[in-house]
Amino acid sequence: MAGTLAGGGGEAGRPVLVGATASDPAHSVTIWNHIRAWFNGHGMPIEYALYSTYDALCRALLDGTVDIAWNAPMAHAQSLLVSGGACRTLAMRDTDDGVASVIVALRSSGITTVDDLRGRTVAVGVPTSSELRLIPGIQLERQGFSLETDCHHAELTPRPAPNGVEWVDDFLIFDAVRDGRADAGIIFEPWLGHLLRKRGLNAEDVVVVWRTEPFCHCAFTARPGFDEGLAAQFVDLLTSMDPGEPEVAEMMRLEHLTRWLPASDDGWTALADAIRARNLQGATFN
Numbered sequence: 588m589a590g591t592l593a594g595g596g597g598e599a600g601r602p603v604l605v606g607a608t609a610s611d612p613a614h615s616v617t618i619w620n621h622i623r624a625w626f627n628g629h630g631m632p633i634e635y636a637l638y639s640t641y642d643a644l645c646r647a648l649l650d651g652t653v654d655i656a657w658n659a660p661m662a663h664a665q666s667l668l669v670s671g672g673a674c675r676t677l678a679m680r681d682t683d684d685g686v687a688s689v690i691v692a693l694r695s696s697g698i699t700t701v702d703d704l705r706g707r708t709v710a711v712g713v714p715t716s717s718e719l720r721l722i723p724g725i726q727l728e729r730q731g732f733s734l735e736t737d738c739h740h741a742e743l744t745p746r747p748a749p750n751g752v753e754w755v756d757d758f759l760i761f762d763a764v765r766d767g768r769a770d771a772g773i774i775f776e777p778w779l780g781h782l783l784r785k786r787g788l789n790a791e792d793v794v795v796v797w798r799t800e801p802f803c804h805c806a807f808t809a810r811p812g813f814d815e816g817l818a819a820q821f822v823d824l825l826t827s828m829d830p831g832e833p834e835v836a837e838m839m840r841l842e843h844l845t846r847w848l849p850a851s852d853d854g855w856t857a858l859a860d861a862i863r864a865r866n867l868q869g870a871t872f873n
Contacts, residue, residue: 606653621838673811680844710772803854
């Protein structure tokens with residue numbers, strides 16, 4: 588399946604095919620048209636394909652239909668695991684590097700430590716949510732607290748995401764904490780400031796009870812056998828994008844980043860460990 592550098596394209600000189608999901612229906616085409624134009628204008632022809640789900644995208648990646656996938660954390664870690672390491676991590680946004688999940692509570696609750704959560708009600712994500720349940724759950728267990736048995740879970744009604752998957756998001760969790768339906772909740776830390784602003788709270792109104800160890804979030808994943816020279820060229824061009832350049836400024840704003848960064852598999856070790864611990868290898872990429 589190895590590609591060729593002939594013409595800067597993919598296998599047999601064709602453009603490299605990059606896959607993504609249409610998870611942001613209002614902006615996906617705009618984002619990928621800008622990315623495609625940038626690469627085509629800098630000597631590396633690419634095409635893109637949008638998939639309805641990460642399960643579909645990663646099937647295409649693993650069977651070689653797609654050369655590179657722009658993946659959510661679960662999809663990326665599962666691709667590394669299912670391929671036995673044949674898939675490779677290429678790059679990520681600067682906003683995906685060294686992120687964390689936090690347990691938050693209202694300061695008025697008096698909750699300040701994880702031990703205070705024993706027997707209390709905690710709002711969490713669905714069992715396959717990497718940052719809202721899986722990674723925090725495994726790391727808490729290592730500290731002697733079971734998210735599954737040492738507390739109760741708030742009753743939250745998942746809502747359908749654009750890809751049709753039902754999901755408990757940060758807003759549902761945060762609202763449960765704010766409204767008193769949960770004593771505490773797990774939030775993806777980069778969202779915390781946005782949630783406070785949207786819900787009219789100040790930083791001093793909440794307390795961060797606990798924080799995970801840093802991990803990495805979304806990533807570009809290379810298919811098994813993808814040419815190493817093409818992979819390096821892709822990363823070099825991607826990381827050369829500057830948000831001050833008109834050609835990519837809107838795309839980078841919509842993708843919530845200021846720089847693309849090279850990345851390695853190490854940033855997804857915590858999630859891969861959690862997937863193995865919960866026996867979820869290959870069960871879902873969403």
